[in-house]
Amino acid sequence: xxxxxxxxxxxxxxxxxxxxxxxxxxxxxxxxxxxxxxxxxxxxxxxxxxxxxxxxxxxxxxxxxxxxxxxxxxxxxxxxxxxxxxxxxxxxxxxxxxxxxxxxxxxxxxxxxxxxxxxxxxxxxxxxxxxxxxxxxxxxxxxxxxxxxxxxxxxxxxxxxxxxxxxxxxxxxxxxxxxxxxxxxxxxxxxxxxxxxxxxxxxxxxxxxxxxxxxxxxxxxxxxxxxxxxxxxxxxxxxxxxxxxxxxxxxxxxxxxxxxxxxxxxxxxxxxxxxxxxxxxxxxxxxxxxxxxxxxxxxxxxxxxxxxxxxxxxxxxxxxxxxxxxxxxxxxxxxxxxxxxxxxxxxxxxxxxxxx
Amino acid sequence: xxxxxxxxxxxxxxxxxxxxxxxxxxxxxxxxxxxxxxxxxxxxxxxxxxxxxxxxxxxxxxxxxxxxxxxxxxxxxxxxxxxxxxxxxxxxxxxxxxxxxxxxxxxxxxxxxxxxxxxxxxxxxxxxxxxxxxxxxxxxxxxxxxxxxxxxxxxxxxxxxxxxxxxxxxxxxxxxxxxxxxxxxxxxxxxxxxxxxxxxxxxxxxxxxxxxxxxxxxxxxxxxxxxxxxxxxxxxxxxxxxxxxxxxxxxxxxxxxxxxxxxxxxxxxxxxxxxxxxxxxxxxxxx
Numbered sequence: 001x002x003x004x005x006x007x008x009x010x011x012x013x014x015x016x017x018x019x020x021x022x023x024x025x026x027x028x029x030x031x032x033x034x035x036x037x038x039x040x041x042x043x044x045x046x047x048x049x050x051x052x053x054x055x056x057x058x059x060x061x062x063x064x065x066x067x068x069x070x071x072x073x074x075x076x077x078x079x080x081x082x083x084x085x086x087x088x089x090x091x092x093x094x095x096x097x098x099x100x101x102x103x104x105x106x107x108x109x110x111x112x113x114x115x116x117x118x119x120x121x122x123x124x125x126x127x128x129x130x131x132x133x134x135x136x137x138x139x140x141x142x143x144x145x146x147x148x149x150x151x152x153x154x155x156x157x158x159x160x161x162x163x164x165x166x167x168x169x170x171x172x173x174x175x176x177x178x179x180x181x182x183x184x185x186x187x188x189x190x191x192x193x194x195x196x197x198x199x200x201x202x203x204x205x206x207x208x209x210x211x212x213x214x215x216x217x218x219x220x221x222x223x224x225x226x227x228x229x230x231x232x233x234x235x236x237x238x239x240x241x242x243x244x245x246x247x248x249x250x251x252x253x254x255x256x257x258x259x260x261x262x263x264x265x266x267x268x269x270x271x272x273x274x275x276x277x278x279x280x281x282x283x284x285x286x287x288x289x290x291x292x293x294x295x296x297x298x299x300x301x302x303x304x305x306x307x308x309x310x311x312x313x314x315x316x317x318x319x320x321x322x323x324x325x326x327x328x329x330x331x332x333x334x335x336x337x338x339x340x341x342x343x344x345x346x347x348x349x350x351x352x353x354x355x356x
Numbered sequence: 357x358x359x360x361x362x363x364x365x366x367x368x369x370x371x372x373x374x375x376x377x378x379x380x381x382x383x384x385x386x387x388x389x390x391x392x393x394x395x396x397x398x399x400x401x402x403x404x405x406x407x408x409x410x411x412x413x414x415x416x417x418x419x420x421x422x423x424x425x426x427x428x429x430x431x432x433x434x435x436x437x438x439x440x441x442x443x444x445x446x447x448x449x450x451x452x453x454x455x456x457x458x459x460x461x462x463x464x465x466x467x468x469x470x471x472x473x474x475x476x477x478x479x480x481x482x483x484x485x486x487x488x489x490x491x492x493x494x495x496x497x498x499x500x501x502x503x504x505x506x507x508x509x510x511x512x513x514x515x516x517x518x519x520x521x522x523x524x525x526x527x528x529x530x531x532x533x534x535x536x537x538x539x540x541x542x543x544x545x546x547x548x549x550x551x552x553x554x555x556x557x558x559x560x561x562x563x564x565x566x567x568x569x570x571x572x573x574x575x576x577x578x579x580x581x582x583x584x585x586x587x588x589x590x591x592x593x594x595x596x597x598x599x600x601x602x603x604x605x606x607x608x609x610x611x612x613x614x615x616x617x618x619x620x621x622x623x624x625x626x627x628x629x630x631x632x633x634x635x636x637x638x639x640x641x642x643x
Contacts, residue, residue, distance in 0.1 A: 079543050087540075
């Protein structure tokens with residue numbers, strides 16, 4: 001096992017810069033998830049750690065060793081691909097043992113390792129099968145098995161669950177997390193699914209347009225997003241953003257929405273009277289309350305049993321409201337909502353950076 | 357009549373297959389039991405087949421066919437594979453090179469035969485002079501006129517003509533290999549040679565089996581190049597079964613005998629195909 005250190009790592013394709021000076025410390029045994037929309041550079045970064053892409057500038061270390069110019073096979077890593085990349089002409093056992101075979105390990109040792117990994121993943125009865133005779137979930141497991149047989153320093157996962165159906169994805173998510181808790185191997189996991197990131201990660205790296213937006217524990221990102229992008233990306237349903245003007249008096253501070261409604265704010269926020277801001281308000285932080293500060297008109301109601309979410313018009317904009325249990329609202333209703341001042345996120349509307 | 361209805365649907369296809377494939381085949385085979393002379397033909401039973409056993413020319417033609425087929429196929433395949441592997445890598449001007457490489461396939465075989473015959477001709481062609489300059493020939497003569505070397509002429513022309521076929525089909529198969537497989541192999545620790553032998557080759561195996569089989573059959577029955585370049589000569593040195601059939605049927609006008617030889621070639625090729633398919637099956641089972 002080993003730590004992974006990225007020091008000002010950069011990637012250019014010709015004059016096109018796809019990754020800007022990424023700095024990241026991944027501790028030994030940590031499970032780090034790189035998350036972001038497609039094209040944000042997360043897969044490129046992972047492939048650079050794997051040695052499948054050249055590093056344009058900066059330095060990648062695995063443990064103490066700089067690996068910029070080390071071949072993938074000598075980095076002591078294992079990678080799980082989105083397409084699984086199983087060798088179609090080899091059976092499950094050969095697929096899993098291929099790396100050991102290439103390293104000229106003893107047959108007995110290979111069998112022991114393969115059988116161990118197979119029983120851990122419930123693949124015992126499938127060892128003689130070819131990949132084409134397996135279901136998607138089983139193939140995914142074989143790909144995992146191939147990685148753990150190696151007992152590498154670092155696991156790299158490139159959207160390993162994207163090709164599975166929703167139910168299996170949730171199941172495998174839990175399995176991968178349980179596996180990591182057993183093996184405690186340093187893992188870097190790429191996904192575009194923020195739920196996967198939130199549920200699996202020790203720390204999340206949110207990326208956008210080749211720039212790391214924020215690095216932190218899942219709930220830290222949720223509670224204190226560094227900018228409007230992270231705020232909108234983390235959390236489902238997504239955060240509502242409302243343009244507002246600050247009204248600060250000696251008595252209190254409030255955000256005045258486009259239609260004149262007031263949202264009380266914390267006085268400690270570094271905002272001045274007349275500032276234009278963007279208010280971020282999570283759907284679950286708005287409550288239906290008879291004495292609420294703002295009134296909205298309900299447009300669509302989505303009852304989910306466990307919870308209810310509804311969409312309503314506020315200051316000419318659609319906002320989402322999420323409530324546990326059942327809420328007796330109907331489309332067309334005028335409802336009053338309250339939000340705690342502490343739950344308000346304030347962003348600079350131009351730069352998108354968090355204020356306060 | 358439910359028993360008849362399916363046959364009505366199948367009818368048009370069956371009639372087409374029978375008239376286009378089966379009838380000519382049966383007629384051809386039936387000729388091999390007859391003897392043709394100027395204005396009549398008579399049934400001779402297995403007489404034409406018996407005649408083959410004592411035909412020294414046929415023996416040589418069979419040997420020449422083996423030599424011609426194996427020689428052409430060997431170089432076509434390995435050069436084609438090499439070319440496909442080169443063209444699978446990105447380099448500047450790849451599209452143009454690809455187009456040029458595939459050009460020989462588009463040249464009519466008669467034209468390439470003539471061109472190559474001229475290239476080997478010491479009066480108009482440069483090749484004999486080059487061979488002489490390299491010390492491979494004592495004096496610049498056409499290799500086509502020497503029975504010991506004549507077969508190399510059509511084989512070289514055939515290699516030039518057939519390499520694109522293997523290059524195209526193998527390149528298409530190479531392109532269908534997902535890049536992740538090579539990446540996974542690279543991470544698993546495979547050297548470039550191991551990536552080729554353990555990932556690329558198994559992936560290409562089905563394509564190789566089918567193209568080699570097809571190509572063998574085509575080369576064995578391919579008479580154009582030889583006929584244009586040497587007409588089977590000198591002294592029968594380049595006479596293959598295919599040219600022998602042509603000469604028997606249209607020069608000696610012995611259609612019955614030509615048909616009997618054609619049936620022999622057909623049986624040999626069927627045997628070859630069966631053996632090759634058997635090998636491929638057992639390979640697929642073992643891996």
